[in-house]
Amino acid sequence: MPLFNFGTFKLHSGEQSNWKIDCDALVDDDWQALAFMIKSQFKFGAVIGISTGGNELAHALGKYTTTGPTLIVDDVLTTGASMEGIRKGITGEVIGIVVFARGKCPDWVIPIFQYKGQTSLNLKGTSEKAGVL
Numbered sequence: 001m002p003l004f005n006f007g008t009f010k011l012h013s014g015e016q017s018n019w020k021i022d023c024d025a026l027v028d029d030d031w032q033a034l035a036f037m038i039k040s041q042f043k044f045g046a047v048i049g050i051s052t053g054g055n056e057l058a059h060a061l062g063k064y065t066t067t068g069p070t071l072i073v074d075d076v077l078t079t080g081a082s083m084e085g086i087r088k089g090i091t092g093e094v095i096g097i098v099v100f101a102r103g104k105c106p107d108w109v110i111p112i113f114q115y116k117g118q119t120s121l122n123l124k125g126t127s128e129k130a131g132v133l
Contacts, residue, residue: 001025012053013078021100023053023075028060035060037112038097043068048090050074050082057099069093077101083109 003025009017034057045068049058053075061073070093072086077098084106087094096109105111 011078012076013081015078021076021102023056023099026056026075031056031060034099034112035064038071038073039064042071042095042097044071044095046070048072048086050086057097069095072096074098075100077105077109077111078103080104080106080109 001022001024003022005020005022006018007020009020011017011020038061043066044061045065047058047061047065048070049055050072054073057073057075058071061071070090072083072090072094073096074083075098077083077100080103083096083098087096087108094108096106098105098109098111099113101109101111101114105114
């Protein structure tokens with residue numbers, strides 16, 4: 001399965017889209033490289049992965065745990081609702097990290113890669129829903 005897909009998809013957020021980022025296409029070496037990128041920028045004392053997309057990244061980051069805030073990680077962010085939901089249950093400092101952001105991130109969430117276009121395009125290439133990031 002490719003990382004980037006074109007078709008008709010219902011996203012985790014419940015939104016409909018005609019493109020999708022499918023991180024199931026990433027292999028262990030990809031997750032290890034992403035974890036290395038993150039650990040090079042942040043010190044953290046714990047890692048929580050958003051189920052199920054963030055689990056692989058959380059696992060790869062586990063060996064880099066030292067001291068500091070809790071990281072909440074996910075593969076793809078669309079609305080940020082899953083990240084916010086997990087954050088509510090954590091006391092102390094929290095940093096959110098997502099591999100790909102296809103929507104606006106909450107202020108406390110940092111994307112590694114961020115799409116700055118529209119969240120959805122129709123087949124003629126015109127905007128159906130503008131997503132200003």
